[in-house]
Amino acid sequence: MLNFTFLGTSSGVPTLSRNVSGLAIGLDKSKDWILVDAGEGTQQRIQQARLSLQQLKAICITHVHGDHCYGLIGLLASAGMNARKQALTLIAPQAIQDWLNITAQLTDLYLPYPIEFIDVETLLEQPHQLSSTLSIQTHRLHHRVPSYAFSLRASRSQQKLDSEALKTLGVPKGKAWGDLQNGQDIEFNGQILNSQQFLSTSTQQVHAIVAGDNDQPELLHAACATADVLIHEATYTQDVLDKVGTVPMHSSAKMLAKFAEQAQLAQLILTHLSARYHDAKGSEKIKKEVQQFYSGKFWLAHDFDQYHLDADGKLTQTAQAQHAFAQPTSTNE
Known part of the structure; x- marks a missing residue:
């Protein structure tokens, strides 16, 4: 239901193998996607990942530190130069809107599309319904500046046909079943069969949490009670x-x-790594430390790694960064 593409996994500064923070999140069966954080160089990473700025629906900024937001304005400008017209939702601290407004005044920045700004503070209690299938809520973290985590809940509803009832009535498989599945009433043996009498709706939901910089992971304990995966910094x-x-x-x-x-989290992705750990030896240090204290399934993210969270809440890695040291770090894979 949710697809994750890491565009940047370094803390503070970019290195040859890792850019600063950026995470693209897409929905199954849709070209729409959202971006969490936009460090310097994120728009180049977006191009390399073959993502379209036309399909970008929302940008979420966790906090105002440059390695999480300095790429934002250039990205917005490029979207405008690529003839974007559709409104873009920006969920961020209020300072980000102030910065954008001042930059537009001082640099003659013109965006040919509207920005729908939402202050992160307004989503602490009430989630924002970004689409019919995706909602976003925020959680306060603890850092040198106000920092936030984003709870993403994706849902999918399916209608199931009562095949046993149809068999009992003697309705043959084929077009009749298909019409009922599509919500159409049918005539059978001289009577009208109402499709709603043979359909039941089931809804599946997954919950992912993407956190900004934070030195108190326990602040997410309540939010993680329903989370299928947590994506969180592990800088050192x-x-x-x-x-x-x-x-x-x-x-x-x-x-x-x-x-x-x-918190009994089943799945964990670590990101935002200090440059100390960007080689094989450093990655191994992080991996071994996690293994000492966590028995669940975990990954150490690299730029361009991709993951899929299915409707049952199971996370799998679907693409791996092309670095010699970028080996799977889950003890249960």
Whole structure:
């Protein structure tokens, strides 16, 4: 039901193998997608991932630090230069709208499409229904500036035909069943069969949480009660965080793993890694630390990795970054 493409997985600065934060999320059977964070260079990553700015429905910004938003205005400008006309939803801290307005004034920026701005604070209690199948809600995190997580709930309704009842009546399979499935009444043996009498509706829903920078994963405990997957930063290993100190206000792999175990999360994706861990040796350090404290299924995200969350809430990796060190990090794969 949800598809994830990582456009940037580095913290702070880009490196040769990882760009700064950006995550594309698409819906099954639709070309529409949303973007969570837009660090510098995100629009190039979007091109490389073959995503269309015309189908982009919303941008969600977790917080105002540059590695999460400095690519936003260039991306918006490019969408306009590519003749976008459709309105674009922007869900972000209020400072992002202020920054966009000032930049437009000072740089002669003209967007030929409307921006529908939504302050993240307004979605803390009441989710925004982005479409008939996708809603977005926010959660406060703890960082040097106000930071937020986004809860994405995708739903799918299906109508199931009561085949046993039709067999009992002797209605033959074929066109009659198809018409009823499509909501059309039919005539059979001189009587009208109302399609609604033979249809039942079932709804499936998946829940993914994408978090911004945060040094207190436990703030997401209540939200994670229904989550199928959490995507969260793991900037450092614990030994490095102990040396760096509390000033950066980031999570270690150990902190995140312990929280995920306590919250009984079945699936976890780690991202926003310090440049210390961008090679095979660094990735292995992160992996081993998570394995010590978390028994669920987890992945260490790389740029251009792709994942699919199906209707049953099962997460699978569908494409893997083409780096020699980018090996699966799930103990249960």
